[in-house]
Amino acid sequence: MEDQVWDAIVVGSGITGGWAAKELTERGLRVLMVERGRPVEHIKDYTTEHVPPWKLPFRGKGSRKILDEDYPIQQKAPQLNETNWHFFVKDREHPYVQAEGTDWSWVRGNQFGGRSLTWGRQVYRWSDLDFEANARDGHGVDWPIRYGDIEKWYDHVEDFIGVSGQAEGLPQLPDGRFLPPMEMTCLEEKVKGDIESAYPDRRMTIGRVAVVTQAHRGRGPCHYCGPCERGCSVGAYFSTQSSTLPAAKATGRLEVMTDAIVEKVTTNADGSRATGVAVIDATTRERREVRGRLVFMCASTIGTTQILLNSGGENAPNGLANSSGTLGRYLMDHTIGLGALGFYPGTSYPGTQGNRPNGIYIPRFQNVGESKPEFVRGYGYQGMAIKIGWSAGSMTPGFGAEWKEQLGGPGSWMFMLSGFGECLPDANNRVTLADERDSWGMRQAKINFNWGENEKAMRKDISEQAVAMLGKTGALQVIPGQGFGDGGDAIHEMGTARMGLDPKTSVLNAHNQSHDIPNLFVTDGSCMTSSACQNPSLTYMALTARACEFAVKELEKGLA
Amino acid sequence: MIVDRRQFLQHAAVVLGGALSTSCMDAVLQHDPGSPLTTSRSVLTAKQRLSVDAIVERIIPATDTPGANDVGVTDFVDFMLAEGYRESQVALFMTGLERLDMMSVAKDSPSFADLTPEKQDAILKEVEVEELAANPNPFAALFNAGQDRAFFALAKELTIVGYFTSEDVVKNQFTFSHAAGYFDPCAELKPGDKPWYGGL
Numbered sequence: 001m002e003d004q005v006w007d008a009i010v011v012g013s014g015i016t017g018g019w020a021a022k023e024l025t026e027r028g029l030r031v032l033m034v035e036r037g038r039p040v041e042h043i044k045d046y047t048t049e050h051v052p053p054w055k056l057p058f059r060g061k062g063s064r065k066i067l068d069e070d071y072p073i074q075q076k077a078p079q080l081n082e083t084n085w086h087f088f089v090k091d092r093e094h095p096y097v098q099a100e101g102t103d104w105s106w107v108r109g110n111q112f113g114g115r116s117l118t119w120g121r122q123v124y125r126w127s128d129l130d131f132e133a134n135a136r137d138g139h140g141v142d143w144p145i146r147y148g149d150i151e152k153w154y155d156h157v158e159d160f161i162g163v164s165g166q167a168e169g170l171p172q173l174p175d176g177r178f179l180p181p182m183e184m185t186c187l188e189e190k191v192k193g194d195i196e197s198a199y200p201d202r203r204m205t206i207g208r209v210a211v212v213t214q215a216h217r218g219r220g221p222c223h224y225c226g227p228c229e230r231g232c233s234v235g236a237y238f239s240t241q242s243s244t245l246p247a248a249k250a251t252g253r254l255e256v257m258t259d260a261i262v263e264k265v266t267t268n269a270d271g272s273r274a275t276g277v278a279v280i281d282a283t284t285r286e287r288r289e290v291r292g293r294l295v296f297m298c299a300s301t302i303g304t305t306q307i308l309l310n311s312g313g314e315n316a317p318n319g320l321a322n323s324s325g326t327l328g329r330y331l332m333d334h335t336i337g338l339g340a341l342g343f344y345p346g347t348s349y350p351g352t353q354g355n356r357p358n359g360i361y362i363p364r365f366q367n368v369g370e371s372k373p374e375f376v377r378g379y380g381y382q383g384m385a386i387k388i389g390w391s392a393g394s395m396t397p398g399f400g401a402e403w404k405e406q407l408g409g410p411g412s413w414m415f416m417l418s419g420f421g422e423c424l425p426d427a428n429n430r431v432t433l434a435d436e437r438d439s440w441g442m443r444q445a446k447i448n449f450n451w452g453e454n455e456k457a458m459r460k461d462i463s464e465q466a467v468a469m470l471g472k473t474g475a476l477q478v479i480p481g482q483g484f485g486d487g488g489d490a491i492h493e494m495g496t497a498r499m500g501l502d503p504k505t506s507v508l509n510a511h512n513q514s515h516d517i518p519n520l521f522v523t524d525g526s527c528m529t530s531s532a533c534q535n536p537s538l539t540y541m542a543l544t545a546r547a548c549e550f551a552v553k554e555l556e557k558g559l560a
Numbered sequence: 561m562i563v564d565r566r567q568f569l570q571h572a573a574v575v576l577g578g579a580l581s582t583s584c585m586d587a588v589l590q591h592d593p594g595s596p597l598t599t600s601r602s603v604l605t606a607k608q609r610l611s612v613d614a615i616v617e618r619i620i621p622a623t624d625t626p627g628a629n630d631v632g633v634t635d636f637v638d639f640m641l642a643e644g645y646r647e648s649q650v651a652l653f654m655t656g657l658e659r660l661d662m663m664s665v666a667k668d669s670p671s672f673a674d675l676t677p678e679k680q681d682a683i684l685k686e687v688e689v690e691e692l693a694a695n696p697n698p699f700a701a702l703f704n705a706g707q708d709r710a711f712f713a714l715a716k717e718l719t720i721v722g723y724f725t726s727e728d729v730v731k732n733q734f735t736f737s738h739a740a741g742y743f744d745p746c747a748e749l750k751p752g753d754k755p756w757y758g759g760l
């Protein structure tokens with residue numbers, strides 16, 4: 001491996017790394033994928049899949065002790081529990097620094113497959129409302145692309161990963177290439193009807209989700225067991241393991257290196273071209289270099305930024321590919337928080353059978369059309385009807401025989417709406433390198449982040465509108481959400497190596513290519529010029545696939 | 561409809577038109593879904609176990625269905641206290657147990673476990689009313705997952721979880737499947753139907 005020059009090196013094996021590996025190998029390149037974490041093998045390593053509750057040591061409740069010792073930050077992801085915590089990092093092994101006054105949750109899984117194993121699978125296209133937003137209101141720099149540039153790549157990605165959803169014909173949330181949608185429960189149908197008739201400008205649709213509802217490219221349809229995050233042996237949800245890895249492997253041109261921490265991107269003497277990456281063996285701590293004609297950075301927003309900042313040599317004291325000085329700046333996340341909970345009488349809606357790994361979505365309605373709130377941009381809601389059965393017992397006063405009967409019964413219903421709000425790019429929100437090092441000797445990422453006034457104004461509205469909407473749905477009681485998440489809580493961190501037209505104010509061009517170093521591409525969330533309010537991973541995938549096509553053509557023209 | 565793992569995978573293989581290879585099927589079928597819970601760790605003394613036996617059985621007594629003692633809830637509580645909580649929470653629980661004994665003395669009994677069920681209920685009721693007065697928002701637990709729970713609130717929560725996740729209760733009182741194979745969004749329960757066991 002040492003003497004070999006790969007056509008491309010892909011750093012990271014998560015959602016975007018998997019896509020880069022697939023696209024580049026399918027276009028004929030010999031690719032080395034370098035992943036810092038342990039290998040996770042499809043099927044074999046899904047050790048908790050379908051384990052019934054009585055066989056879980058903590059019966060699914062987890063352990064406060066283990067959560068507090070090993071996962072003090074990771075546990076802020078509500079999805080984390082004892083059945084999947086092995087797919088999240090142990091915080092003390094993977095430290096980072098939060099600047100004074102910053103609360104930033106860096107939620108991640110350093111293993112083969114990255115967060116593709118644990119993600120929520122919600123996938124929404126962006127529209128020109130989003131790609132034109134910066135140009136329209138002047139926050140941030142203009143995106144160098146528009147919806148028309150990425151539309152066919154959304155098609156390409158959706159066709160491959162399989163997305164179930166309902167076409168709605170909304171300009172702010174373009175329809176995709178959908179597999180049959182999942183169904184709404186009776187209560188969800190009722191809430192949808194009530195909200196849509198009270199608010200003609202609002203729509204509630206079933207979640208668009210990267211879970212296949214029919215056999216798709218060798219992957220089995222969802223069997224509605226529920227907790228995808230444990231891993232899925234039939235491959236019903238999109239992950240690197242279920243989807244992009246098999247495709248890349250099938251070409252015979254992919255090599256994978258795990259437990260290999262990329263420390264730096266290496267360059268030629270004048271720093272004008274990347275030559276490969278410097279790697280630390282996670283177990284032996286041995287250091288070595290691997291060489292490639294192209295380098296694709298897919299190590300996740302903060303991971304990639306940390307590597308690039310750390311790659312600056314004499315030619316680039318502020319980090320590689322940073323002649324603009326914007327690398328690390330404009331860190332964004334979505335501002336999330338519970339909008340409201342509504343409670344409904346128990347017997348008025350039937351129950352469900354099967355566990356649907358998906359909820360509902362209310363697309364953005366603020367600053368769309370006529371609405372003119374006190375803030376710019378907007379937010380969407382995710383939500384669902386939730387059956388509250390026996391688990392509500394600890395919140396229900398009483399005990400004894402009668403109370404027990406009630407708990408074992410069909411239970412009542414709750415409806416949850418939580419908002420995901422757009423975050424504006426702010427130069428002060430940034431990733432830098434701390435003086436502290438991790439146990440491999442690499443300088444830790446340091447995060448400076450504060451929510452801005454626009455996000456704060458938006459949060460208020462997220463809560464108020466949710467309460468008002470559920471108020472129209474026959475709820476016995478509606479309670480407003482309490483508190484909003486810290487930075488990072490939406491796990492949609494992005495923006496630190498933004499795309500732009502001007503090399504002076506952005507790191508990447510319209511093809512995710514470094515303005516400074518033409519054989520260096522960054523296609524994870526760090527490339528994002530604005531944050532929109534939709535879950536971003538579908539857009540990362542589309543941009544990755546698009547960049548791969550471009551890079552291969554450039555390589556053929558003699559790029560590196 | 562309850563589908564076991566083998567049936568489910570066979571079903572999946574049919575739907576996939578054989579795309580799921582036999583070797584892959586074998587791998588899934590041979591994979592042992594976890595080993596049964598061994599409650600090796602324990603912090604409760606024999607005397608404390610008797611108290612916990614009594615408390616959990618008052619919370620979920622045997623009726624025409626099993627009670628907490630029938631499905632080993634005390635073992636679960638003990639395991640959780642040993643492995644599942646911070647010291648501060650465990651200490652708070654132990655103090656709660658002691659206090660029950662002290663309250664029992666006033667009812668002429670050396671310990672809570674020796675009281676009649678009626679007297680035990682009266683004491684637990686008193687404790688619950690007190691706790692609710694101190695923390696009237698029943699949903700607080702939803703938002704404050706990181707904080708220690710009050711004694712009786714924790715006892716109730718552990719009893720409920722221990723009981724409603726036990727094999728006996730899940731299999732006999734609910735419709736349970738780890739792979740339904742379908743989603744019915746509006747399933748009317750007919751008399752005699754068992755509710756769906758969600759959240760696997």
Ligand SMILES: Cc1cc2nc3c(=O)[nH]c(=O)nc-3n(C[C@H](O)[C@H](O)[C@H](O)COP(=O)(O)OP(=O)(O)OC[C@H]3O[C@@H](n4cnc5c(N)ncnc54)[C@H](O)[C@@H]3O)c2cc1C
Pocket residue numbers: 011012013014015016017034035036037077079107108109110111112113114115116118119120121122123260261262263298299300301303304307491492524525535536537538540
């Ligand atoms: C619980 C949860 C729910 C989510 N839900 C959604 C959702 O519904 N919709 C949505 O769009 N997004 C969702 N996300 C976010 C989504 O997972 C990320 O946007 C996505 O995974 C980003 O892809 P990525 O390839 O950039 O990073 P990742 O998938 O995180 O992969 C990065 C990989 O790079 C590796 N790496 C990092 N540093 C190095 C290094 N120095 N050397 C070598 N390798 C390195 C990591 O180990 C990892 O494997 C969710 C995330 C979580 C955790």
